[in-house]
Structure formats: C-alpha cells, structure tokens
Amino acid sequence: MMIPENCGVLVVEDEPLVALMIEDMLRDMGGAQIHVAHDQDSARASLEQHAPRLAVMDFNLGQNDSMSLVDACRGRGIAVIIASGYSADDLPLEVRTLPLLPKPFSFEQMSDAIAAALFGSGSA
Template identity: 30%
Template sequence: MTATGGSVFLVEDEVMIRMMVADMLEELGYKVAAEAGDIAEAMRLAESTEFDLAILDVNVNGKVISPVAEIIKAKGRPFIFATGYGSSGLPEQYRDRPALQKPFQLDALGKTIETALRGA
C-alpha cells in the first residue's frame, strides 16, 4: 500500500463537510469507497464495503460513533476520528487513535492518514 491510491470510508453527518473532505481525499490521491451521514447507514456500509481506512466523525446526528468504530476495528482496518471537541471528545476506549481537530487543513489530513496507515 503506497501513500496514495488507498480507499477511504467517510462518515460525516454534515453534507458540506463531507463533500469538502471527499474533495481533499481525492486531491491527496485517495478514493472515497463509501460515505455515510448517519450511524445505521455507517454500520451497514462498514460491514459491506472494502476500504483501507475510515474517517469517522465522532458525533453523528447527536450519536456517538462507537458502534461503527467497533465494526471497523473488528475488520482490522485503521480509522481516524474527526472531531470539533479535541481528544477529550473521543470515546474513551479510542483515545489512542489518531484524531483530526475540525476544521482541518489538507496537509493535516494527509499526515494523519499516513500515520494511521503506517500504524495499521
């Protein structure tokens, strides 16, 4: 797996942010494998989609992302949290995972993805 060309599963409830992150991913050379805007859809897609990495909004429509993270962890795939709350906003059992503070820049996204993929 090289630094580019991987596929990303993106979970974000705000459509504009999701579109912006998808554009950033494409600019970095990644492909968006699937996108979800709610927990139920995210759980279904996490189980049925092949991807190299997931970017998970911590709080999706007021619900914590943990059930989706559990599925991805069980699949043995790395994931990154995107949060407006800093690392204290992360689900406790995932505080060791990479997190992006929203709003984030392209270079921060790229570096965080590389770190997550290297650690996988």
C-alpha cells in the same frame, strides 16, 4: 501523503458540506474508492458492501456518537481517523489512541492523520 491505490476509504460525516470537503481532500490525495455515509445505518451497510481499509469518522453523528462504528471498524482491521470538534481529552479513552483531526482541519493535517492511521507514522 498519497492514499495507496487499492485503499478504499469510508467517510462517515452527518454534515453534507463537511463530508464533501473530506471527500475532495481524499480525492486530491489519490483516493479513488471513497464511499460517504451520513449516518450509522448507511455506514454499516457501506462497511459490509465495500470493506474499506480506512475510515474517516465524525465522532458525533446527530444524537449518537460513533463508538459502535469505531469498534466495528477496528474489529475488521480497518484503520480509523476521528474527525471532531472535541479535543482528545473530551473523547472516550478507547479512541484517544486513534489519529484525531480537530475540526476545522487542513489538507496537511488530513495527510498526517492518514499516514498515522495507515502506517503509524507522521503526527496526527
């Protein structure tokens, strides 16, 4: 899966090494407009400033979950992928329909999740 040329991507991940790994995978898939946020405040600022088309989001951000960010993205028509160590059954019902990347995940799983999020195809 190659990321479309004008597809901005927001990565929301509170673990810097995991964020870097995700960013590297996205770049390897052709992503050129990638913005990384490590907390909810910087994620909200990035949503305002960059208007991405896709968000790859850790469900747990420190003491908080990212449900309000998921809602903010969905309200703007931004495709969301949830990255989590939790299984789908452990996540709120509202996010179970979104592509889930089970941590740790492979390049192929990321590619499938992007296809599912952007085009509704592939297996996430």
